[in-house]
Amino acid sequence: MVGSVEKHLLERIQADDAIHLTLVDPEKVSVGSASNLAKRLARSETTAIMVGGSTTNSTVHLDKVVKAIKSDIQIPVILFPNNVTGISQYADAIWFMSLLNSVDPYFLVGAQILGAPLVKKFSLEALPLGYIIVGEGGTAGIVGRAVSIPYKKPELAVAHALAAQYLGMRFVYLEAGSGANQPVPSAMIRTVKDALDVILIVGGGIRGSEQARAVVTAGADIVVTGNIIEEAGSEGEFEKLIEAVKDGGAARSRCRNEQLQSFRHKKLSTKPLT
Numbered sequence: 001m002v003g004s005v006e007k008h009l010l011e012r013i014q015a016d017d018a019i020h021l022t023l024v025d026p027e028k029v030s031v032g033s034a035s036n037l038a039k040r041l042a043r044s045e046t047t048a049i050m051v052g053g054s055t056t057n058s059t060v061h062l063d064k065v066v067k068a069i070k071s072d073i074q075i076p077v078i079l080f081p082n083n084v085t086g087i088s089q090y091a092d093a094i095w096f097m098s099l100l101n102s103v104d105p106y107f108l109v110g111a112q113i114l115g116a117p118l119v120k121k122f123s124l125e126a127l128p129l130g131y132i133i134v135g136e137g138g139t140a141g142i143v144g145r146a147v148s149i150p151y152k153k154p155e156l157a158v159a160h161a162l163a164a165q166y167l168g169m170r171f172v173y174l175e176a177g178s179g180a181n182q183p184v185p186s187a188m189i190r191t192v193k194d195a196l197d198v199i200l201i202v203g204g205g206i207r208g209s210e211q212a213r214a215v216v217t218a219g220a221d222i223v224v225t226g227n228i229i230e231e232a233g234s235e236g237e238f239e240k241l242i243e244a245v246k247d248g249g250a251a252r253s254r255c256r257n258e259q260l261q262s263f264r265h266k267k268l269s270t271k272p273l274t
């Protein structure tokens, strides 16, 4: 069942072609700094806040961080759990995710079984997500015991993404790992996007506007950044990155319209005379 957070995301994607989400890692923030961050995010055009990290282990702290963020913003807060300890009753929704290239059944379905009753109890909106580690993979890849897909093997990423779609997941996330040296390459994003009918999320290692624009141009519907908001040093850099996501989306939709028009034009001009 599609809930209000998912509807919000889909409407924003329909309007702008591509959207930006900000990831806040509770391990990296105090309650006070989370509140300051939220005030800054409230002034930005990020579409939703994701809260989670590969090593989240204190639900008490997570609760406080989510509450602090929620008190300052109107946009949705979506949990991005690494484990059952990543579930907070104060969030709006949760990426209900399976790490599809993990060799450990716990990350495929075990943690989900343990967490599902809590998701129900807290009335969290579950957003079904196929999570795929690619390239370096970072801490998420190590903790999740993933066999990471090399950047040169886009066809393997497609196979994983299609499996997610056929299993009924409405989102697929290509994760290069937080702080990755190289974000997911355009060729891999494009190959996956061309094969997929569900929403494609891309994140990990995206540090600047040009990288964000490239990720969108290649086909990402949702761009996730985490570190950049802390690293940028100035609000301007972060804003520019979100602007680049919007520009990339607008350029993509212009390109699609032009292709459609040229297709229609060709069809009309080749219509046989009767």
Ligand code: 1GP
Binding pocket: 023, 175, 176, 177, 178, 179, 180, 202, 203, 204, 205, 206, 224, 225, 226, 227, 228
């Ligand atoms: C991690 O993809 C996200 O899941 C964000 O990565 O911190 O490198 O932006 P960064």
